[in-house]
Amino acid sequence: MPKKLYSDIYDTLKQEINKQVYQPRNTLPGEEELASRFDVTRNTVRRALKELQSDGLVYAVKGRGVVVLEPIRDDRVIFQAENKEGFEALRNFPQNKFIQRLATDVLTFEEVEIDEELEKLTSFNSGDIAYYIERLRLFDGKALAVDNSYFRKNLLGDMNREDAENSIYEYIRENSLFKIAAERSTTTVESATKRDLQVLDVGDMNCVGALTKFVYTDTGRLFEHTQTRYVPNHFSMVDFKSF
Amino acid sequence: MPKKLYSDIYDTLKQEINKQVYQPRNTLPGEEELASRFDVTRNTVRRALKELQSDGLVYAVKGRGVVVLEPIRDDRVIFQAENKEGFEALRNFPQNKFIQRLATDVLTFEEVEIDEELEKLTSFNSGDIAYYIERLRLFDGKALAVDNSYFRKNLLGDMNREDAENSIYEYIRENSLFKIAAERSTTTVESATKRDLQVLDVGDMNCVGALTKFVYTDTGRLFEHTQTRYVPNHFSMVDFKSF
DNA sequence: GAGTGGTCTAGACCACGGT
């Protein structure tokens, strides 16, 4: 029962590329031809193709056609699911073989008032009340990451430590507080702090990866600032750009 | 002289957002209204809006409108331009204050045949001939990054060390060999290798950031594999996702 | 119910690549 035509077409073509019906370095059938095959307009086909392109599966060349790109192998992908729902989502990620080997430990749960220093860090407004939550992420019992999160309290309402132990996004959904609209993140490598050495199993390493994330609600309000600090050699993030 | 309507609209709206004509947490005028203002169809306006959204400037909510997101401040952005054209492009990046403090040193330039081990690393085909180029990236005389690159020779033709010392993308353009279509990259943090310690000014650090990049031509052929290894605390990469 | 963005159609013309 097709609800969105373009997304059905996207799924179909994606499968066919995976099954090598269309092979790397060959072109897909023309947009016109695909349009008549799926019995839709060219525009709708184009939309599906655009999605495939932003996945990094194909690339369109004017005058030549839509080219299937050669695939890449990568093993260590974990962080790829580190979108939107945070670490907790990794456990439910279908393609994730690591389910049940992940665990979370809430180290700190407290309310803080945003002062000037925190304002710079979080981009929250000075004077706001925020929850500060420090969560340790365990993989096979090893402490591989810490999340340092600030959530605006006036958007979350009264929350307790148990809510933080489960998925906070679950909590938001259940109480239907608001919707997540978007997130901006920056990735860096930094020296390990004393706290990092205390809580993380960094071994001999003296630095960590840092993923700093700002999350917005659908009214355009910044409501979460999280910095995930993770030990080297265990995470990777993937990206695709087309020109 | 407007060539692409949607991109003019995009530019105009972007400016107006920066000038706070439309302020954070407020909505833009409706799509219909914008369409009549710019004298185009709603579709064309939507296209411009979509671009603004993928920049992370606005977010569209069905039934409410297009919301302007609160901005984020980030200083250390260098790697943001690390798209497509590689390190050399940073020097020409207009918003980059670091021009002329960057330099490149070609450490290694040689031809190699892809064996099984290199096939795994680069995704090139076994038996191919490739240029292996190791370039040191200096900032104020400090060695902050090394690029380990493989380029398929049959796509590049005969290239010499001087070409590598300048921008290789420049070389491709000048000889109009082909066009760059897309790139896939993965970001990780890894233990520093002996080579890293040898060539990079890592100081006390014993790990590095690694950006592994696969670059495709417009015929869908993989032609470059580059791993950039960089010292901590000097680089950041930004990303935006909307849901 | 009025207004918003989301999806889709059925056309048109253009720029580009390959013959």
Next chain:
DNA sequence: CCGTGGTCTAGACCACTCC
């Protein structure tokens, strides 16, 4: 030249949010 993808128009109907 023909076929490709890129841009754009002028409509339509739907789903959603807010009052």
